[in-house]
Amino acid sequence: MIPRDLAIFVAAAALGWACTPDADTGLDTTSETDTVADVEAASPLMERARVLFETVPAVPPELEGNPMTAVKVELGKKLYFEPRLSQSWLISCNTCHNLGLGGVDLMETSIGHGWQAGPRNAPTVLNSVYNLAQFWDGRAADLMEQAQGPVQAAVEMSSTPERTVATLKSIPDYVVMFGEAFPGEADPVTFANMARAIEAFEATLITPNSPFDRYLDGDDAALTEDENAGLALFMDSGCTACHGGILLGGSSYQRFGAVRNPGAELLPPEDRGRFNVTGNPNDEFAFKVPVLRNVELTAPYFHTGKVWELGESVAVMGEAQLGKDFTVEEVGKITSFLASLTGDQPEVDYPVLPVHTADTPQPDPWVGLGAGTH
Numbered sequence: 001m002i003p004r005d006l007a008i009f010v011a012a013a014a015l016g017w018a019c020t021p022d023a024d025t026g027l028d029t030t031s032e033t034d035t036v037a038d039v040e041a042a043s044p045l046m047e048r049a050r051v052l053f054e055t056v057p058a059v060p061p062e063l064e065g066n067p068m069t070a071v072k073v074e075l076g077k078k079l080y081f082e083p084r085l086s087q088s089w090l091i092s093c094n095t096c097h098n099l100g101l102g103g104v105d106l107m108e109t110s111i112g113h114g115w116q117a118g119p120r121n122a123p124t125v126l127n128s129v130y131n132l133a134q135f136w137d138g139r140a141a142d143l144m145e146q147a148q149g150p151v152q153a154a155v156e157m158s159s160t161p162e163r164t165v166a167t168l169k170s171i172p173d174y175v176v177m178f179g180e181a182f183p184g185e186a187d188p189v190t191f192a193n194m195a196r197a198i199e200a201f202e203a204t205l206i207t208p209n210s211p212f213d214r215y216l217d218g219d220d221a222a223l224t225e226d227e228n229a230g231l232a233l234f235m236d237s238g239c240t241a242c243h244g245g246i247l248l249g250g251s252s253y254q255r256f257g258a259v260r261n262p263g264a265e266l267l268p269p270e271d272r273g274r275f276n277v278t279g280n281p282n283d284e285f286a287f288k289v290p291v292l293r294n295v296e297l298t299a300p301y302f303h304t305g306k307v308w309e310l311g312e313s314v315a316v317m318g319e320a321q322l323g324k325d326f327t328v329e330e331v332g333k334i335t336s337f338l339a340s341l342t343g344d345q346p347e348v349d350y351p352v353l354p355v356h357t358a359d360t361p362q363p364d365p366w367v368g369l370g371a372g373t374h
């Protein structure tokens with residue numbers, strides 16, 4: 001526990017946030033001296049849990065090669081909510097990763113430009129900074145690389161880097177903000193810098209202080225009896241082989257149907273998952289293990305979005321991944337435990353976006369409809 005706290009402290013100090021709540025991000029980034037973590041485990045169950053899981057830190061991590069200044073985070077927030085990054089002027093990142101809805105769109109698979117359906121369910125952006133890579137198949141290494149995809153994807157925002165840069169350069173307030181966020185650069189308004197700013201904002205979208213985090217920090221009363229029993233079942237059944245760490249997921253690729261094939265509705269043969277990225281036959285039907293943080297908020301479930309009830313997804317997991325048929329009671333307990341993973345949602349003040357000009361490329365909601373993915 002001590003190294004983690006130290007890391008948080010160092011990160012907070014490096015960000016200059018150790019004592020200053022950040023009005024810009026709307027997040028309270030005041031660092032608290034986390035003494036509870038040093039509290040001795042109240043039970044053997046807590047002791048075991050502390051080995052397998054980690055709490056969500058109270059302050060965002062540092063990003064490699066992308067210093068998180070307050071001005072950059074603020075710019076990234078505006079861009080996250082900016083529908084004019086889309087060809088139609090209707091779709092922003094927040095359309096599909098709605099921060100009022102746990103960072104998802106509550107659709108089976110996302111709907112983007114021209115009401116086109118995308119091929120997969122939208123994962124949450126909350127805590128996504130801790131993923132080993134981005135997307136269900138991990139095809140983007142980090143959030144900076146990821147953010148360039150949806151803007152260009154025909155079924156999502158359907159724009160181009162050229163159109164995006166022309167849009168941003170036509171809006172004087174954005175030119176000023178990019179200059180401040182990327183000081184010393186001759187031409188700061190670039191597609192890559194747009195992605196860097198969005199990444200910096202996304203890194204602030206973390207959800208600490210869930211009942212389960214308080215439990216890990218030593219508060220035995222933070223979980224109800226059912227949640228406690230669910231945690232024990234979650235660990236004893238072997239869910240933790242894939243769902244551990246900070247996110248209870250997001251750290252490996254695993255075959256869906258490791259033990260029993262869940263059937264074509266949940267695992268349609270045309271989406272071969274990680275195999276599409278690596279070409280390695282061992283990766284067929286492997287997907288990035290989804291994070292279970294805030295999972296209660298992020299229905300429907302699985303990459304197909306075919307399951308709406310969290311309990312049903314638990315039952316599917318038992319059968320498909322572990323070859324276990326849980327009783328209704330066991331499913332209920334595990335589901336209760338999963339609900340204890342809902343943390344403090346980031347409070348984001350809706351940003352006022354700068355006014356466009358006569359030079360801004362105008363919305364084009366109808367043309368350019370075609371197939372494609374990001």
Ligand code: HEC
Pocket residue numbers: 080091092093094095096097109110111112113118120121122123124125128131133134135136137143146147148150151155156157198374
């Ligand atoms: C039309 C809906 C849509 C829009 C708009 C959209 N996304 Fe996504 N996003 C998705 C879907 C669907 C996926 C999963 C695709 C896949 O894995 O193949 C995804 C994946 C992601 C992921 C990966 C999360 C993970 O756990 O792997 C991040 C991060 C993300 N989007 C951020 C963004 C940002 C930033 C924007 C704006 C620049 C954006 N998205 C715009 C639908 C959308």
Ligand code: HEC
Pocket residue numbers: 234237238239240241242243253254255256258286287288289290291292295298300301302303304313314317318321322334
């Ligand atoms: C062998 C690895 C593995 C094990 C063991 C495992 N899971 Fe999963 N879990 C996955 C993968 C992979 C997915 C994504 C499947 C897909 O949609 O392609 C997933 C998806 C989920 C989801 C859906 C999340 C979402 O947002 O879509 C839940 C809930 C879940 N698992 C809970 C559990 C529980 C509870 C257990 C134990 C009973 C468990 N898992 C065991 C690998 C595993």
